[in-house]
Amino acid sequence: MPELPEVETVRRGLAPVMEDAVVEELVLNRPNLRFPFADNFHELVEGQRITSLGRRAKYLLMDLSNGQVIIMHLGMSGSFRTLDEKAPGNFHHERGKLEAHDHVIFHLRRPDGEQAQVIYNDPRRFGFMLMTPRAELDQHKMIRDLGVEPVGNALDGDHLAQKFANKAAPLKAALLDQSIIAGLGNIYVCEALWRTGLSPKRKARTLVLKSGKPTARALALVDNVKDVINEAIAAGGSSLRDHTQTDGSLGYFQHSFAVYDQEGNACQKPDCIGTIRRIVQSGRSTFYCPSCQG
């Protein structure tokens, strides 16, 4: 499920628990997720302090005091939950109680001396955890080809135009391409295209003028991508706090989308009489309004 806003939400939830904590014990309940754990994964993690929990695109980056960083990806079904001595519910009662697909458990000692656990659960196991020295992170296979973050100064109309120039792929595919913009997924691409009134089937190069400059629609698309991501992060943050108060888990949150998973529903754009339709592009569902997305 996780696109950039969900990963950022998870990061913000985990950081207060994990940063500056020492990993007293690391439990791996299977030898692999999507990829095998490194042979020395255990020894590189246990006893280390977590110096920071960062994010790049859809990757969580866990920096350790020995200079290693764990590159984590949640795949389609990965999630974290935390158990904290201070949290409601009973930490000691819960300790050791595993649920199906609990693959990795971090047993932590916080600077104040209290204990906490962070548990990674992933039914489909498309997620992974890879270890690399921080100094080599930018050259890592999973990181080196990533495009710009959607939020921030790096993404602007000129950048998008340069990447979309001569591109025959449909907008849907071009926006999902992590080497162009890193962090967008199926939901927010559908939402951003709908907001901009652009057909997901339109070729990416049609947003670039002969001069190489972005069209007005391209500029609007950039704004809508940023807005949709920022709004989702804001929504995730607020519902995450609610969630943590009840059971201490960190996962996904309910959203209402304008087009994603809205097949058959009326288009919400003012004055549009269209009906949201589902098509398949590159093997993935695209939701859009055939009436106002031209």
Place this chain on the structure above:
DNA sequence: AAGTGAACCTGAAGGC
């Protein structure tokens, strides 16, 4: 080279 589809894996939901 770029673009599309299949594969990886489990579980939930819907049709019969």
Place this chain on the structure above:
DNA sequence: TGCCTTCAGGTTCACT
């Protein structure tokens, strides 16, 4: 009830 098919928010690999 059960069995079957389809689908899922991601990425990589193998093909045209």
